[in-house]
Amino acid sequence: MTNTPHAARWRRALAAALVAAGCGAEPAATPTPTPPRADAGPDRPLEAPLPEVRLVVDADRNGALDDTRAEWSQRAAWSTTHGAMLMANVDDDDGDRAVDASDEEVNGEADAADLARFRVAAWPGAPDGAEGSLTLPELAAARVRIFRRGPDGWSAFAPASARLSRDDLRAGVEFGIEAKDFPSPQWDGNVEIRLTVTGAGDDRADTAVMRTAPWVMFNSVAPTVRVYGPQAEGFGPATAFYYDLEDATTADGMPIQWINTLDRNYLADPDEGPDVWMQDIMEFGWTGIPSADGLHAMPVVLRTPNRQRTVARFTERELLGPDFGYVWKYASLTVNGRNWDPSLDSFGDLELLPPHRHGAHDHPLGRIIHGSVDARHSDVAMRQFLDAQSVQGPPLYVDTSWLHVGHIDEVLSFVPAETPRGWKLLLASPRLARSILTDFMGRDPAHARALMFAGKYWYYESGPMQGRAYPAQRSVQAILADAELMAFNQQAQARIDMLREQLVEEVGLADDDIVEIPFLMWSQGPQRAAAYMPGTVNLLLYNRTAVVARPYGPNVGATDFIEEDMAERLRPFGITVRFAEQWDLLHAAQGEVHCGTNAVREFPQQRWWEVPR
Numbered sequence: 001m002t003n004t005p006h007a008a009r010w011r012r013a014l015a016a017a018l019v020a021a022g023c024g025a026e027p028a029a030t031p032t033p034t035p036p037r038a039d040a041g042p043d044r045p046l047e048a049p050l051p052e053v054r055l056v057v058d059a060d061r062n063g064a065l066d067d068t069r070a071e072w073s074q075r076a077a078w079s080t081t082h083g084a085m086l087m088a089n090v091d092d093d094d095g096d097r098a099v100d101a102s103d104e105e106v107n108g109e110a111d112a113a114d115l116a117r118f119r120v121a122a123w124p125g126a127p128d129g130a131e132g133s134l135t136l137p138e139l140a141a142a143r144v145r146i147f148r149r150g151p152d153g154w155s156a157f158a159p160a161s162a163r164l165s166r167d168d169l170r171a172g173v174e175f176g177i178e179a180k181d182f183p184s185p186q187w188d189g190n191v192e193i194r195l196t197v198t199g200a201g202d203d204r205a206d207t208a209v210m211r212t213a214p215w216v217m218f219n220s221v222a223p224t225v226r227v228y229g230p231q232a233e234g235f236g237p238a239t240a241f242y243y244d245l246e247d248a249t250t251a252d253g254m255p256i257q258w259i260n261t262l263d264r265n266y267l268a269d270p271d272e273g274p275d276v277w278m279q280d281i282m283e284f285g286w287t288g289i290p291s292a293d294g295l296h297a298m299p300v301v302l303r304t305p306n307r308q309r310t311v312a313r314f315t316e317r318e319l320l321g322p323d324f325g326y327v328w329k330y331a332s333l334t335v336n337g338r339n340w341d342p343s344l345d346s347f348g349d350l351e352l353l354p355p356h357r358h359g360a361h362d363h364p365l366g367r368i369i370h371g372s373v374d375a376r377h378s379d380v381a382m383r384q385f386l387d388a389q390s391v392q393g394p395p396l397y398v399d400t401s402w403l404h405v406g407h408i409d410e411v412l413s414f415v416p417a418e419t420p421r422g423w424k425l426l427l428a429s430p431r432l433a434r435s436i437l438t439d440f441m442g443r444d445p446a447h448a449r450a451l452m453f454a455g456k457y458w459y460y461e462s463g464p465m466q467g468r469a470y471p472a473q474r475s476v477q478a479i480l481a482d483a484e485l486m487a488f489n490q491q492a493q494a495r496i497d498m499l500r501e502q503l504v505e506e507v508g509l510a511d512d513d514i515v516e517i518p519f520l521m522w523s524q525g526p527q528r529a530a531a532y533m534p535g536t537v538n539l540l541l542y543n544r545t546a547v548v549a550r551p552y553g554p555n556v557g558a559t560d561f562i563e564e565d566m567a568e569r570l571r572p573f574g575i576t577v578r579f580a581e582q583w584d585l586l587h588a589a590q591g592e593v594h595c596g597t598n599a600v601r602e603f604p605q606q607r608w609w610e611v612p613r
């Protein structure tokens with residue numbers, strides 16, 4: 001070795017810097033540090049001049065291409081504090097019903113705002129014969145589009161063939177870049193742009209790194225912008241729910257968008273009635289990048305992988321639009337395999353544990369929770385998509401295989417709370433249901449005969465009686481004396497207790513962070529549980545209101561004992577409970593209010609790029 005220890009250290013530091021910047025292919029020659037400017041005097045900073053051939057990206061995240069040494073020095077690395085970004089241009093600013101990244105044009109002024117900017121800095125002294133080009137690694141090149149800004153607007157720029165002339169290099173060139181899609185298992189979303197200038201003596205180059213913004217799920221306890229509900233005019237079971245949801249949102253001044261589930265585009269089979277499961281066909285998230293005013297962002301609806309749900313077309317037909325993006329991921333039957341259950345592709349089974357920190361695990365944007373296990377799992381492509389977004393991961397996979405429908409929202413939800421954590425977990429509790437009903441019966445001898453589910457019906461799901469109704473009402477005493485039902489509820493409770501243990505371990509919840517919500521379950525087949533009493537945990541939360549299934553508990557005078565109990569449980573957190581009639585529409589079909597609704601929340605203050613991963 002002829003290197004001095006000092007030179008060896010310098011080389012190691014350089015190598016580390018190049019690896020960190022993803023520039024492993026840089027020439028191995030030791031660079032000569034640039035000398036200070038000759039004219040640097042006492043009143044001038046001793047700052048090396050910037051190289052003439054250079055890329056300018058918004059590495060300091062202030063929404064501007066500053067072209068300062070500080071910004072340039074951060075161009076080639078990406079961390080929670082520095083590094084430029086681009087976004088998937090998945091909204092439809094020109095109203096052609098196609099996501100804007102699907103064509104090779106900039107789709108109007110508003111669409112130009114979705115392009116992240118970068119620049120080839122002006123090199124006034126570029127010599128005759130100088131020619132510039134941009135190169136991207138193959139993976140990224142196939143997943144982004146670059147547009148060049150000219151005097152006549154934007155034009156597509158194909159790095160493989162397009163070149164920058166001497167005059168371009170002298171004047172400098174501005175580019176816009178969009179991603180066609182979100183990060184995936186095949187591509188982490190990183191785009192390494194390399195500018196090379198040839199024909200000007202020694203070839204010169206510069207490399208900058210940008211990262212594609214992920215799809216980020218909204219947090220249900222965050223302030224709500226708008227809710228969604230099903231409309232089915234003339235379809236009897238939907239009417240009461242429609243009016244109750246309308247009354248609730250009107251009383252709170254909460255905007256609601258109705259989805260006409262009877263639209264012929266959305267109705268799969270008129271004999272089956274409308275698909276009213278607004279939670280299950282879509283999940284709302286957002287994406288965004290830094291801008292001069294902090295954040296340029298758009299909501300993005302994730303469509304269920306389930307291609308049988310024709311009402312899910314609503315997401316593409318009516319939600320995709322200006323500043324409202326759309327994404328759809330699904331795999332084929334063969335890829336999904338034998339244990340695939342499309343019911344788990346419903347987004348009642350995809351929720352977000354609100355922001356929390358547990359030990360070394362910080363989840364400032366929350367953490368995805370999804371019911372899927374090997375023996376009964378959801379769509380592979382959808383899960384890979386969620387994994388790849390990474391800022392709300394790793395997703396917490398839980399076992400919902402013991403539930404007939406298999407959705408995590410059947411047993412848990414969240415409410416905001418004035419605690420250091422900021423939220424509470426609501427968790428289904430058959431044990432508590434049995435206990436409060438037993439107490440209720442003990443209070444007054446007349447309570448034993450009090451009816452639950454008075455005037456309500458169940459409907460045969462199959463067999464010769466399919467669709468026919470039979471009375472649901474039973475006395476409290478009869479229900480509590482039903483040994484089979486009580487034994488089944490013990491089994492269901494054991495499953496919920498396991499889930500609780502998993503959540504305590506993963507999230508660090510204390511007992512005080514968990515609010516048990518009482519309702520009994522019943523069997524819908526071997527080991528397949530569903531809500532017997534309306535599942536009051538399966539609720540629509542917007543701001544400080546919870547819209548909850550009307551429970552049809554036993555009455556004391558004019559008061560429903562279970563309604564009163566539910567309102568009291570959420571009152572300490574400042575939550576107003578509004579009950580909605582949904583027995584025939586949702587409960588009798590093994591869902592509740594949350595399953596039939598959806599919501600868009602506000603963009604969080606927390607920046608995704610500051611989330612460690």
Ligand SMILES: [Ca+2]
Nearest residue numbers: 058062064066
């Ligand atoms: Ca900047």
Ligand SMILES: [Ca+2]
Nearest residue numbers: 092098099100
């Ligand atoms: Ca478009």
Ligand SMILES: [Ca+2]
Nearest residue numbers: 093100111114
């Ligand atoms: Ca756009």
Ligand SMILES: [Ca+2]
Nearest residue numbers: 347348350351
């Ligand atoms: Ca959901």
